Amino acid sequence: MSASKSRWADEDPETEAIIAQQKREKEEKKRAKAEKQRQLDEAKRAQDTAQTDNSAQAPNGDSGPPKKRRRLSNDPDATADDEVPGSEKQAQKKPSTLLRFPVREWGTCRHVDNYERLNHIEEGSYGWVSRAKDINTGEIVALKKLKIENSPDGFPVTGLREIQTLLEARHQNVVYLREVVMGNKMDDVFLVMDFLEHDLKALLDEMREPFLPSEIKTLLLQVVGGLDFLHSQWIMHRDLKTSNLLMNNRGEVKIADFGMARYYGDPPPKMTQLVVTLWYRAPELLLGADKYGTEIDMWSIGCIFGELLTKEPLLQGKNEVDQVSKIFELTGPPNSQIWPGFRSLPNAKSLKIPSNSSSLSGSLPLLPRSRFPYLTNAGLGLISELLALNPASRPTTKQCLAHSYFREDPRPKPKEMFPTFPSKAGMEKRRRHHTPEAPKRGQEAPELDFAGVFGGAPGGDSGEAGAGFTLRLG
Structure with missing residues (x-):
């Protein structure tokens, strides 16, 4: 005998028919409820799309604020749609991740003692240039000490412009600025650049x-x-x-x-x-x-x-x-x-x-x-x-x-x-x-x-x- 069959079915055919009818009605209600939920989901998606289009057409807010806050990718709070069992969003829900991009960060300059000065090359209008060796890597570099002693306004604008333009001018035919290092005094500012013979x-x-x-x-x-x-x-x-x-x-x-x-x-x-x-x-x-x-x-x-x-x-x-x-x-x-x-x-x-x-x-x-x-x-x-x-x-x-x-x-x-x-x-x-x-x-x-x-x-x-x-x- 089937486990789903009533134990009184053989004795009472009328009761068996009633039970079968109740099962059919229950399954029909489940299908109707699922269909109703699907229609609600589609209506909400259409409404969200319309609000997005209206916001794009009226950036000044003429269409009024959205009725619900849009959830960000890293928002830990789930919306009501995500919590509905059996919904498409619940099925596609994935752990939120925060995208990170590499950016320059503020930090202290390295000390000039990381470089061993080998010999003086020449003196220019805005600095002294020496040949030096990176103690860590052994690479030969050019070390330019900026002339700051006679600058009445603090750090010379010529040095600031040189650092700024060299950092922006990354080209194969422009000398490469590796970093800026400091000495023991505020006046000891050095530019570390590629060495050319x-x-x-x-x-x-x-x-x-x-x-x-x-x-x-x-x-x-x-x-x-x-x-x-x-x-x-x-x-x-x-x-x-x-x-x-x-x-x-x-x-x-x-x-x-x-x-x-x-x-x-x-x-x-x-x-x-x-x-x-x-x-x-x-x-x-x-x-x-x-x-x-x-x-x-x-x-x-x-x-x-x-x-x-x-x-x-x-x-x-x-x-x-x-x-x-x-x-x-x-x-x-x-x-x-x-x-x-x-x-x-x-x-x-x-x-x-x-x-x-x-x-x-x-x-x-x-x-x-x-x-x-x-x-x-x-x-x-x-x-x-x-x-x-x-x-x-x-x-x-x-x-x-x-x-x-x-x-x-x-x-x-x-x-x-x-x-x-x-x-x-x-x-x-x-x-x-x-x-x-x-x-x-x-x-x-x-x-x-x-x-x-x-x-x-x-x-x-x-x-x-x-x-x-x-x-x-x-």
Whole structure:
């Protein structure tokens, strides 16, 4: 006999029929209740979806607040829907997890004693650079101690800018800042950076012959590539020169020394005109411009290009007046056709432009072929654009990288094929460069008189007539 069958079934068929009928009714009620619960769940989901759509369409809250608080993923309190037995949410319910993302945390700097200083390399305008070894890993690094002693306002803004920009400028052609370490005093602040064996200025001084054309292209592409990344991050370097371009024995070049770098905007804000080392300073800065953009970096690239070609700095002025005269000797005098609005610059009012210079064409003039006898026409066009007097005529980094000069023969040499050079930084102090130092922060721009630039009156502080040359036109 079945366990579910009544023991009186055989004796009373009527009772058995009644029991079977009750079972059917009970099962019917269960199915109706489950169907009703399913409909309630679907109605609630539709209502939640409608409230979400209304909130998206009326972010100011015109549709009123939601009737129930939405449960977060890490909310330990379960809602009523999750507690309903047999519901879909109960079946899909999983333990809540809190997602965590790696972020920088505040902490103390490591001590400089974690590094063993090996030898001094050189002194710059904003710090002393030494070669050091990480005691824990044995890696060789560059240790730069910031100059803080003569800063009247506490921590120098140049150091803050250098740290900030280097932390943001993560690029293969920008020197890598590993960390900032401290000494025993608050004035002992050190930047720990990757060590590179050479700088381009020291290499050019030691080389018997300049770099090959294919090597110059490779060097320029790397420098302009790194500068393109900086400009895309709204960072101006403002002190590009060959001594600030480091190179290792694998042919890799990295931009260094960000003491004068700063963020800028569009339109650029009012800034100091006393930036960039004199021999690499753009003419608009020398004429007193206090609003400028990335064009000043492109002028410095043009000076570096010329230095790579000739092994000597292209424009070696004794002072600001002499520097302006050497620029105009190379490019020709400015006029309103090739440089509109230059007369509005503060120091341009004293310039006495020769009368016959106004007849020059308004097109961009090429630099004299005699200064770069082995340069191709495309190369001469590129350096002429980079050293254009009018900042608006200079190419951007992207335009420079796409120039036909880099696509003609000889093609850029692969970095792996670059020659190696003995490292001066690894053995002894680098030879002192015979170049002017970068301007120091807080230094006031001198009052300049450019009346004698084109001859006839003493120029600069050396008393040389016409700052050392007479301009010939035609």
